[in-house]
Amino acid sequence: MTHQWSRRRRRLLQALAAGTALTALPVSWGRASPSPITRRSPTGGSGIPAVGLGTWITFNVGDNQRLLDSCANVMKAFFDGGGTVIDSSPMYGSSQNTVGYGLDKLDARDRVFAADKVWTRDGDATRRQQRESADLWRVKQFDLLQVHNLVSWREHLDTLKAMKEEGAVGSIGITTSHGRRHRELEQIMASEPIDFVQLTYNPVDREAEERLLPLAREKGIGVIVNRPFRQGALTERLAKEPLPDWAADVGANSWAQLILKFILAHPAVTCAIPATTRVDHVRENLAAAQAPLPDDDLRERISDTIRSL
Amino acid sequence: METLFSYHPRDLLLFSPRVYWTLVAGNNEVYWPLALLAPVVGLWLMWTLAKLGQARQRTGLAVLGAAWLFVTWSFLWAEYRSINWAITWAIGPFVLQGCLLLVLAGTAGSTSIPARHRYLIAMMLVAWGTLIHPLGFLLDDRPLGEADSWLLFPDPLSITTLGVVLAIARGRWLALSLPIPLLWSLVGGTTLLGLGSPIGWGMLAGAGLALAAWLPLTR
Structure with a gap:
């Protein structure tokens, strides 16, 4: 899909981006600290580091001790680098248990922003599944619970709202991916009191820019971005291409960092959650959440360049 | 954005x-040296098909049925299920297939060699499942320890089973014992392709060949 921006619209967005950039200035701005920039949480409290850790596929390692320890090493690098948000789901095979193993091994329960999902067609099973998931994570409760891929979302969301009232969960949300069911997601965002929405957004998949991201800003809904690298396909495809010289203008040393900076520069985005099995990639991802971030012109250039390769 | 067809x-x-x-x-380590024995047993299985006779047929089917039950327990249930919740749905059909083959082993009478094209396809499938499929590690640049042999893993077992039942089973028994390995060959082949392993094409082709050999004979 092509994106042609009118001059007026571009100016408006630039102004918005500039304004947001000020409000979203990192806690670490001006310091030598390598901590990632943080974004305001929709429910208040401390800021949320702009790069999190996804667990789709990468943390589904079964009971293999070597692979469990490898994932724990990834989590250690993530926490040491200032990351907090880890996202998983009952749908992700053994990923929840892998996260729980890592939290146990690293004694890191107080360092994690635990984001999980409800994924069952049984609309009455919200609390039961939440308890099972919390057991696997080895946590008492979640900071964020989301309805996964809009499955039985009405029933689950009603229960999640009640759980939030009771203090059984910090914040609630809803997720989609691959650009699916955006129209329905938009209706939910407009009518339901959710704190977060999770969706796919990257320099190639930009539909969310049209309605969902502006609506999230308007409603004060946090945005978690999944599939920033299209499950690795994007970075794999770009690996053989030289990084443009102008990437250095925003401090990007790799395609992955350039993509993440593109995403994080959107004023509506709270954090991106790339998944990885590699410690060096975790560090690379966290390092992308540093100023400077690209302005609108550079974002268009990033998108155009990646689309053309 | 991606459409369903672009997945x-x-x-x-x-x-x-x-x-x-x-x-x-x-699993290869845990059940060593079964992986080493598998091609030898595969050659024996091909010999039983070449020399069709009641006792040999029954033994071959019994070994095959036992292999289905063993793979269900040792791999699907104990290992694969931990990373793929959908495998829970496959447990019942796999047990059923194992039982079907054991019942067939107990009741099968002596059958003559089937029609030439069907027999050739059956032998090709058994050779593929027992001898060729495990060599897929060479195409993927994986180590030898990751070779999947038919006595231990469902993909080559399904292809091998397609060949054996095409050669031995007739009529209702063939119609009963073919669908599950046929379906798994499609699932397993697609999964292997998803894993980036081109040997998955062999499974899909094997399923297509088995279907082609079966359908004209069921009329």
Whole structure:
């Protein structure tokens, strides 16, 4: 899909981006600290580091001790680098248990922003599944619970709202991916009191820019971005291409960092959650959440360049 | 944005190639030297098909039925299920297939060699499942320890089973014992392609050949 921006619209967005950039200035701005920039949480409290850790596929390692320890090493690098948000789901095979193993091994329960999902067609099973998931994570409760891929979302969301009232969960949300069911997601965002929405957004998949991201800003809904690298396909495809010289203008040393900076520069985005099995990639991802971030012109250039390769 | 038709098979997988082949390597270690015996037993199975006779047929079917039950327990239930919740749905059909083959082993009478084209396809499928499929590790640049042999893993077992039942079973028994390995060959082949393993094409082709050999004979 092509994106042609009118001059007026571009100016408006630039102004918005500039304004947001000020409000979203990192806690670490001006310091030598390598901590990632943080974004305001929709429910208040401390800021949320702009790069999190996804667990789709990468943390589904079964009971293999070597692979469990490898994932724990990834989590250690993530926490040491200032990351907090880890996202998983009952749908992700053994990923929840892998996260729980890592939290146990690293004694890191107080360092994690635990984001999980409800994924069952049984609309009455919200609390039961939440308890099972919390057991696997080895946590008492979640900071964020989301309805996964809009499955039985009405029933689950009603229960999640009640759980939030009771203090059984910090914040609630809803997720989609691959650009699916955006129209329905938009209706939910407009009518339901959710704190977060999770969706796919990257320099190639930009539909969310049209309605969902502006609506999230308007409603004060946090945005978690999944599939920033299209499950690795994007970075794999770009690996053989030289990084443009102008990437250095925003401090990007790799395609992955350039993509993440593109995403994080959107004023509506709270954090991106790339998944990885590699410690060096975790560090690379966290390092992308540093100023400077690209302005609108550079974002268009990033998108155009990646689309053309 | 992507449409349904633009999905890559890997988008449908819950796990990575690294994890899947690690499970395979782990099972090969646990049940060593079964992986080494598998091609030998495969050659014996081909010999039984070449010399069709009641006792040999029954023994071959019994070995095959036992292999289905063993693979269900040792791999699907004990290992694969931990990374793929959908495997829970496959447990019942796999047990059923094992039982079907054991019942067939107990009741099968002596059958003559089937029609030439069907017999050739049957032998090709058994050779593919027992001898060729495990060599897929060479195409993927994986270590030998990650070779999946028919006595231990469902993909080559399904292809081998297609060949054996095409050669031995007739009529209702053939119609009963073919669908599950046929279906698994499609599932397994697609999964292997999702894992980036081109040997998955062999499974899909095997399923197509088995179907082609079966359908004209059921009229």
